[in-house]
Amino acid sequence: MMRLHGYWRSGTSYRVRIALNFKGVTYEQVAHDLRRGDQKGQAYLALQPQGLVPALEADGQVLIQSPAILEWLEERYPDPPLLPQDAGGKAQVRAMAAIIGCDIHPLNNLRILKALKNDLGADQAAINNWIARWISDGFTALEAMTGVHGGVFLFGDGPTLADVYLVPQIYSAERFGVDLSPFPRLTAAATAARALPAFAAADPAVQQDADPG
Amino acid sequence: MMRLHGYWRSGTSYRVRIALNFKGVTYEQVAHDLRRGDQKGQAYLALQPQGLVPALEADGQVLIQSPAILEWLEERYPDPPLLPQDAGGKAQVRAMAAIIGCDIHPLNNLRILKALKNDLGADQAAINNWIARWISDGFTALEAMTGVHGGVFLFGDGPTLADVYLVPQIYSAERFGVDLSPFPRLTAAATAARALPAFAAADPAVQQDADPG
Numbered sequence: 282m283m284r285l286h287g288y289w290r291s292g293t294s295y296r297v298r299i300a301l302n303f304k305g306v307t308y309e310q311v312a313h314d315l316r317r318g319d320q321k322g323q324a325y326l327a328l329q330p331q332g333l334v335p336a337l338e339a340d341g342q343v344l345i346q347s348p349a350i351l352e353w354l355e356e357r358y359p360d361p362p363l364l365p366q367d368a369g370g371k372a373q374v375r376a377m378a379a380i381i382g383c384d385i386h387p388l389n390n391l392r393i394l395k396a397l398k399n400d401l402g403a404d405q406a407a408i409n410n411w412i413a414r415w416i417s418d419g420f421t422a423l424e425a426m427t428g429v430h431g432g433v434f435l436f437g438d439g440p441t442l443a444d445v446y447l448v449p450q451i452y453s454a455e456r457f458g459v460d461l462s463p464f465p466r467l468t469a470a471a472t473a474a475r476a477l478p479a480f481a482a483a484d485p486a487v488q489q490d491a492d493p494g
Numbered sequence: 495m496m497r498l499h500g501y502w503r504s505g506t507s508y509r510v511r512i513a514l515n516f517k518g519v520t521y522e523q524v525a526h527d528l529r530r531g532d533q534k535g536q537a538y539l540a541l542q543p544q545g546l547v548p549a550l551e552a553d554g555q556v557l558i559q560s561p562a563i564l565e566w567l568e569e570r571y572p573d574p575p576l577l578p579q580d581a582g583g584k585a586q587v588r589a590m591a592a593i594i595g596c597d598i599h600p601l602n603n604l605r606i607l608k609a610l611k612n613d614l615g616a617d618q619a620a621i622n623n624w625i626a627r628w629i630s631d632g633f634t635a636l637e638a639m640t641g642v643h644g645g646v647f648l649f650g651d652g653p654t655l656a657d658v659y660l661v662p663q664i665y666s667a668e669r670f671g672v673d674l675s676p677f678p679r680l681t682a683a684a685t686a687a688r689a690l691p692a693f694a695a696a697d698p699a700v701q702q703d704a705d706p707g
Binding site: 330331333340342344345346347348349350352353356357368369371372373375376378379380382383384386387388393396397400401403407410411414418419421422425426 | 561565584586592593595600616
């Protein structure tokens with residue numbers, strides 16, 4: 282059985298949980314508490330040399346980096362698909378995913394927020410402004426693209442990789458109190474996606490390692 | 495003919511130039527001077543709603559986000575390939591690319607460095623430490639992965655997407671004076687890749703908009 286190393290509130294782990302559920306793949310989870318630094322232990326570093334989650338043990342390999350894991354899942358389990366069939370549609374969906382995966386999420390994850398505080402002396406207000414700025418910048422572009430390509434979901438009327446990236450980023454935006462009112466298309470797509478069983482079962486709040494506190 | 499909107503020193507534009515050259519695709523370049531903010535003009539924002547380079551006009555579409563453009567090129571022009579044939583190999587190459595594309599480059603691009611200075615009051619020494627930290631963190635993991643998967647290049651003995659991401663990141667590291675001595679496998683692969691005509695012709699210094707100053 283596949284084994285997913287992750288953390289309930291990690292956005293990149295959340296993406297992979299959604300895709301595994303959507304593809305109907307059975308997997309077990311190994312939780313690494315990022316607040317305690319569990320992911321920096323020697324045993325885990327042998328699997329993932331960055332000491333970051335997620336990592337997926339599958340087919341005798343260790344797969345790392347959620348964009349690579351998601352593409353691997355799409356190739357290995359093409360049905361049901363998370364990418365359109367045509368090259369042009371694939372490029373639009375992957376661009377939407379990359380706006381979140383490259384230009385929003387990496388700027389706001391735990392190691393960066395710690396560096397802002399510890400190395401640059403940023404206070405919580407400055408950190409919250411930093412988080413909101415990159416989410417709003419990226420979401421503004423994504424809202425415009427959804428106006429062109431979107432339907433019920435970010436791209437057309439079925440869920441794609443773009444929604445797999447969107448939902449965890451919306452979760453993070455809500456957590457940090459970012460104003461989402463300028464992004465009605467994104468919040469509508471996220472609501473539609475969250476209603477699907479694959480997305481609902483991947484929600485951080487229902488993971489075994491979730492901390493209700 | 496395809497039209498690539500970019501900037502000579504933009505790492506993500508550099509990636510796309512390498513891949514276009516490697517695939518033997520003919521293209522013209524439109525330069526946007528990022529220092530002057532050319533990419534924030536209304537005409538360009540209609541093509542790329544983030545106001546970021548690159549964007550590729552191709553087949554009557556506008557493609558944005560270098561990870562999506564590179565995958566599109568691989569699908570549309572599969573020969574010569576920049577990904578291995580097997581799903582497992584593809585996942586390793588894409589993971590290497592994502593370490594650079596998600597966990598190094600986005601933290602160090604121009605808009606972020608400006609925000610560190612203007613919003614958080616970081617001085618040049620703090621900014622240089624910031625740059626070096628994320629490059630060194632990512633390169634340390636990439637050096638370990640190259641020890642497992644590498645040959646002449648990052649993955650085996652032929653160039654892949656991983657090298658397409660590596661060379662612009664090495665260029666950036668050199669520009670900011672980051673110590674690369676802990677990464678002998680990466681510097682060897684980058685040297686091998688830079689010797690290939692496709693990579694050499696994509697070098698920032700030989701672009702028409704290059705500023706020798």
